[in-house]
Amino acid sequence: MRTLVMCIAFGAAVLGCEAAKCTSDLDCVSTRFCQFPAGECGGEGLCVKSPADAVCIGTGGIDFRNCGCDDVTYESDCWRKAARTSKQSEGACP
Numbered sequence: 161m162r163t164l165v166m167c168i169a170f171g172a173a174v175l176g177c178e179a180a181k182c183t184s185d186l187d188c189v190s191t192r193f194c195q196f197p198a199g200e201c202g203g204e205g206l207c208v209k210s211p212a213d214a215v216c217i218g219t220g221g222i223d224f225r226n227c228g229c230d231d232v233t234y235e236s237d238c239w240r241k242a243a244r245t246s247k248q249s250e251g252a253c254p
Contacts, residue, residue, distance in 0.1 A: 179206035185244065193244035201229035201246055210244050227253035 182194035188207035196205035220235030228245035
């Protein structure tokens with residue numbers, strides 16, 4: 161059995177395939193944001209899906225906090241991604 165994978169081009173982003181490279185959210189489709197490597201708040205990243213807030217309920221806690229590139233402390237990676245920002249560091253923001 162063969163699986164057919166269809167890719168749909170939308171600007172610089174591609175749906176249905178691997179994450180597209182980006183330098184800002186404008187390079188991604190509306191359901192995705194440009195996530196940079198952990199510890200970097202700019203440069204080249206990948207368009208990743210932003211979860212709905214409801215998906216993040218029940219996630220988090222003091223051991224899962226991380227600091228976003230927007231200098232906000234998030235209770236979990238899920239909440240940070242829902243806010244559409246990259247991870248600056250583990251733990252609370254200084």
